[in-house]
Amino acid sequence: MRDRALSVLAGEYNPVPNDPSVNIAIPTFNRADLLRLSLHSALSQDYSNFRITIIDNASSDATDAVVRSFPGERVTHIRNNENIGQFRNWNKALSLNDSDFVMILQDDDIIHESFVSKSVSALVDRPEAAFSFSDASEIDIAGDVIANQRNCDRIPPGLLQGDDYLE
Secondary structure (H helix, E strand, C coil): CHHHHHHHHCCCCCCCCCCCCEEEEEEECCCHHHHHHHHHHHHCCCCCCEEEEEEECCCCCCHHHHHHCCCCCCEEEEECCCCCCHHHHHHHHHHCCCCCEEEECCCCCCCCCCHHHHHHHHHHHCCCCCCCCCCEEEECCCCCEEEEECHHHHCCCCCCCHHHHHC
């Protein structure tokens, strides 16, 4: 995946396979209750070819028990022996990926059940794209929407060059 992203950014890319694999990576640290909601939303995807990797940054709460409460082969739990910091934990999540696509899902976020399938569809349709994103809703612990983040209102639709997006 990392090689693919670097290739796309360099203007070189290969076609994506027909049923691309997706890794939903969830870095976490001491937020077991929120992780439970995030993991549940990830497992509820309508896309079939995905797995979930929990990268636990040496949590001292019930994170391990929460992950074990979701049995099955889709979920892998990797626990750091010591806290390596938030950004190194994200980087570890990316470096461990061997899927066609990877998604970083924050442990305090949930995703719509069609998020992965729609993202994969958009990326397959545009193999020259390096990533996709969407609008978001902020929710409280009960799952009620308390604010909407309209990320897409300020960005024109379609494929953007990297420099255009960063401005």
